[in-house]
Amino acid sequence: MQTRGVVLIPEDLSYAPWPQLAKQAGLRTIALHNWRGVAHVTDFIQKEEGAAFLAECETLGLAVEYELHAMSDLLPRDLFETEPTLFRMNDDGQRVNDYNLCVSGERVAEIIAERAVKIGRILRPTTGRYFLWGDDGKPWCRCPQCRDLSDSDQALIVANWLLKALRKEDPKAQVAHLAYLNTLEPPKRVRPEEGIFLEYAPIRRRYDIPYAQQTGAGYSNPLDLLEANLDVFERSTAQVLEYWLDASLFTRAQRPRPSTVVKIPWNSEVFSADVRLYAEYGIRHITSFACMIDATYVDLYGEPPIKEYGAVLAEVLKP
Numbered sequence: 162m163q164t165r166g167v168v169l170i171p172e173d174l175s176y177a178p179w180p181q182l183a184k185q186a187g188l189r190t191i192a193l194h195n196w197r198g199v200a201h202v203t204d205f206i207q208k209e210e211g212a213a214f215l216a217e218c219e220t221l222g223l224a225v226e227y228e229l230h231a232m233s234d235l236l237p238r239d240l241f242e243t244e245p246t247l248f249r250m251n252d253d254g255q256r257v258n259d260y261n262l263c264v265s266g267e268r269v270a271e272i273i274a275e276r277a278v279k280i281g282r283i284l285r286p287t288t289g290r291y292f293l294w295g296d297d298g299k300p301w302c303r304c305p306q307c308r309d310l311s312d313s314d315q316a317l318i319v320a321n322w323l324l325k326a327l328r329k330e331d332p333k334a335q336v337a338h339l340a341y342l343n344t345l346e347p348p349k350r351v352r353p354e355e356g357i358f359l360e361y362a363p364i365r366r367r368y369d370i371p372y373a374q375q376t377g378a379g380y381s382n383p384l385d386l387l388e389a390n391l392d393v394f395e396r397s398t399a400q401v402l403e404y405w406l407d408a409s410l411f412t413r414a415q416r417p418r419p420s421t422v423v424k425i426p427w428n429s430e431v432f433s434a435d436v437r438l439y440a441e442y443g444i445r446h447i448t449s450f451a452c453m454i455d456a457t458y459v460d461l462y463g464e465p466p467i468k469e470y471g472a473v474l475a476e477v478l479k480p
């Protein structure tokens with residue numbers, strides 16, 4: 162079992178050859194991602210285009226997954242009016258319904274479990290691997306019961322709840338614990354249940370030099386964090402979520418912000434060194450965001466290096 166994939170937003174499928182291209186490149190998985198609420202993907206998948214995408218992937222033998230910032234959908238924000246204690250406490254000691262939730266309470270677990278199951282019925286990954294993440298890089302709860310738990314611990318508590326709920330519907334379900342920004346440090350006080358897998362997304366890294374060389378200012382020992390996470394989570398199921406192909410990341414990084422998508426700074430040597438590095442850590446599941454590589458992107462810059470991407474992953478990850 163391994164993953165070699167790309168992560169797209171629904172709009173990227175305006176470049177109609179994506180599934181064919183992924184197949185020709187030897188990739189195994191296309192995952193859909195949301196920039197707005199979970200409805201960004203559920204709305205798409207329930208339309209004709211969504212059904213056609215799923216059918217094409219099935220014909221081609223491609224797995225489909227859904228990688229979603231979901232916490233604000235799992236706990237509807239309007240419940241705040243009647244049940245504020247379900248929501249997180251901020252650093253000023255006030256309950257707020259801006260992001261995430263409070264992990265100290267029975268009822269919040271029930272609510273999000275029920276909604277996760279509903280989302281899972283619409284967005285059912287063909288691999289059994291579910292990705293229902295915390296809100297994008299946002300803080301967790303600082304109430305007296307939660308404040309001694311790190312954001313990573315709190316995110317893992319929720320992943321453990323979701324795993325239990327989803328397994329009632331999908332006995333082989335696995336659930337991602339996303340290590341990213343405020344959850345990049347490994348959890349210390351909470352243990353992953355069997356079926357939780359690490360998803361490591363090093364968004365703050367550089368792409369002009371290999372990840373292994375990034376020990377300079379502002380990048381202190383990133384590999385120590387990967388290693389520390391791999392001490393907590395199973396290696397064979399761990400996934401890296403990278404940004405080598407993510408035109409949206411490189412576009413957002415430009416100052417001033419360009420009016421159109423920028424070309425990804427693809428560097429074969431860096432990419433290849435990175436994949437080998439991850440493989441040395443025993444990682445078998447590697448994907449990259451490729452957001453904003455859509456019809457407009459291909460018109461501007463031609464076909465992205467998906468075949469090289471897929472070929473190197475297949476070569477390095479070969480059993």
Ligand SMILES: [Zn+2]
Nearest residue numbers: 263302304307
């Ligand atoms: Zn709390």
